[in-house]
Amino acid sequence: MSIQEQIRSYLPEFLRLLEESVNRDSPSGDKALNDKMADWYSAQFTRLTGGQVERDCHPVAGDRLLGRVGSGSKKIVLVGHYDTVWPKGEAGKRPFTIRDGNAYGPGVYDMKAGLLQAMFAIKALQNLGRFPADKQVILLINSDEEIGSPNSRAWIERTALDSHAAFVLEPPMEPSGALKTARKGSGRYKLILRGKSAHAGVNPQKGVSAIQELALQIQRLHAWTDFTTGRSVNVGVVQGGIGSNVVADYAEAQIDVRVSSREDAVRLEEEFRALRPFHPEIGLTLTGGMTRPPMERTESSGALYELARRIAQEENNFVLEETSTGGVSDGNFIAALGVPTLDGLGASGDYAHSPLEYIRIGEIPFRTGLLARLIESC
Numbered sequence: 576m577s578i579q580e581q582i583r584s585y586l587p588e589f590l591r592l593l594e595e596s597v598n599r600d601s602p603s604g605d606k607a608l609n610d611k612m613a614d615w616y617s618a619q620f621t622r623l624t625g626g627q628v629e630r631d632c633h634p635v636a637g638d639r640l641l642g643r644v645g646s647g648s649k650k651i652v653l654v655g656h657y658d659t660v661w662p663k664g665e666a667g668k669r670p671f672t673i674r675d676g677n678a679y680g681p682g683v684y685d686m687k688a689g690l691l692q693a694m695f696a697i698k699a700l701q702n703l704g705r706f707p708a709d710k711q712v713i714l715l716i717n718s719d720e721e722i723g724s725p726n727s728r729a730w731i732e733r734t735a736l737d738s739h740a741a742f743v744l745e746p747p748m749e750p751s752g753a754l755k756t757a758r759k760g761s762g763r764y765k766l767i768l769r770g771k772s773a774h775a776g777v778n779p780q781k782g783v784s785a786i787q788e789l790a791l792q793i794q795r796l797h798a799w800t801d802f803t804t805g806r807s808v809n810v811g812v813v814q815g816g817i818g819s820n821v822v823a824d825y826a827e828a829q830i831d832v833r834v835s836s837r838e839d840a841v842r843l844e845e846e847f848r849a850l851r852p853f854h855p856e857i858g859l860t861l862t863g864g865m866t867r868p869p870m871e872r873t874e875s876s877g878a879l880y881e882l883a884r885r886i887a888q889e890e891n892n893f894v895l896e897e898t899s900t901g902g903v904s905d906g907n908f909i910a911a912l913g914v915p916t917l918d919g920l921g922a923s924g925d926y927a928h929s930p931l932e933y934i935r936i937g938e939i940p941f942r943t944g945l946l947a948r949l950i951e952s953c
Contacts, residue, residue, distance in 0.1 A: 579890065579944035581699045589691055589939060590678065592619060596657075596687045597671040597680035601637070603658040603722045609637020612657050616640055616690065616716055623694045624701065636726040637718030641734060644697055647709040651950055652735045652914075654905050655690045655744035655921070656720035660928050669930065677924070677933040684932040689744030689921030690716060692939070696947035707951055713738075720905055723763075723866050728908055735909045740879060740953045742946060743906035743918040748898045749925045752938075755918035756880050757899035758907055759805060759833040760840050760869035764847060766792060768815075769858035772824035782822025783856045786815050789826040791853045796830060799846060805835030806843065807901070830863075833901050837911070840865050867903045868911040875915035879953060883917065886948045891941055920946050 582589075601612040617628045617640055626644035633639065637658065659682035671680035678688070693714050700706040715734060717727045724731065735741055747753055768789050773782025799808045808830065815826025834840045844865060852859045880897045887895035910916040923942060924934035 576703065577890075577944075578699050578703065578705070578947045579940045581703055582695055582943045582947070583940045585695050585698070586936070586939065589695055590673070590936070592691055593678060593683065593688055594671040596691070597683045598666045600661065600663050600666045601657050601659055601682065602662050603660070603719050605663055606635060606637050608663060609658060609718050613638045613640055613716070613718065616657060620694055620714065624697045626697070631730055633718070633726055639718050639727055639730060640714075640716040642714040642716070643711065645706060645708075645711045647707065647711045649710050649739040650737060651710055651712045651953065652738045652741040652909070653693045653712065653714045653744060653946075654717070654731070654735075654741060654909065655686055655693060655715070656717040656905065657687065657690060658718050658721050659685070660721050673936070676936055678936055679933045681932075684746055684922060684924040684934050685927040686745055686921050688934045688939070689746065692920075692922060692943040692946060693744055696943050696950060699944070699947050700951060705951055710950065712950060717905055724905055724908070727905075731905055731908050732912060735914055736912055738909070738914045741906065741909045741914050741916040742920050742949060743904055743909075743916065744921040745904045745906070745918055746921045746927060747919040747923055748900060749923070751896050752923045753896035753898040753919065754880055754883060755900055755906075756876050756897045757835075757872040758870035758903055758918065759835050759899075759901045760837070760865060760907060761867045761903045762832040762840070762843070762863065762865035764830040764832070764861060764863035766828045766830060766850070767860040767862075768792070768826045768852070769860075770824045770854070771822070771856060773822040775820045775822055779822055782824070783854055784822050785826035785857065786823040788852055788854055788857045789813060789815060789828060792850070793828065799843070804839060805833070806839055807833045832865075834869055835899075836869055836871060840869060867907040870907045870910040870916060870918070872899070873910075873915070876910065876917060879915050879917040879949070882952060883945060883949060886945055886952070890944070890948070893941070917949070920949075
């Protein structure tokens, strides 16, 4: 029996567990709900794979899980997260449903199906007697990826540091289902400007407008965007002032940045730290910084993709593409350590972070089998 045939036989159980997981709310900021979600995944990993689970408890974020199978010298890290962008109560409003060959529900695509794919890939290798003796497979299940992994980055890096390869269970890139060999790095900054208030009708000349200063700074910041190098700077949220008849003494902006290379990340950080006000009486404060390093395509990550491409071609006659994306994942952290990293190995579907999100049930055996073969062959 082939790996994909084995996984196809698991589909009823897979879908039952997927329904259970999707119907459990797990918003990033709710520790109580996330800890219950961690209980559930811990039990499923142990039952499906017979592996050991180490629980990394956290006082604020949901507890993280490290599932381990095998004891070989080659450590393979599988990376995923159970937190979602959806608030408490969302699963009750639109629970898991199957329609026209697709499965719908909050977090089904990003990325509760991907976590189950990892477990069933391991199970298939074990049941077929093909789990490689020289491998140790570790499944990292994070709890705060959707908010930037602020509490989990060090835990992820520490675990993945000496890995032979890392496979990230984020969804592939649609519409072709491409794997991701590169991701941009990201940063978030907050710019605060303080001026001097005055009556806009009686004595505006005595004021110094923080909003006018912000308008000038926004033009400066957006001019730093360079699509030819993959750099983008976006001021996405602004606020300030207390009334139209008051010269504003306060304004602020929240800024998102994306870069394609570590060198550009360093240059952009230097540019931000060199920001100065246009008006001499404006006070300028900048907070934040780069939150995820770029995941740059390397020879070793390219070799993982080539392996995946050959497997897809040989077993399914499928042309598996590779791509880069401006979105980020925990794979950024691991790739920056020099670990060969291949991303986008989760479930195929579409509409992440949307009420329309879904996965294609028919592709579960192929995508899960691909992951199993990569574990076996890399």
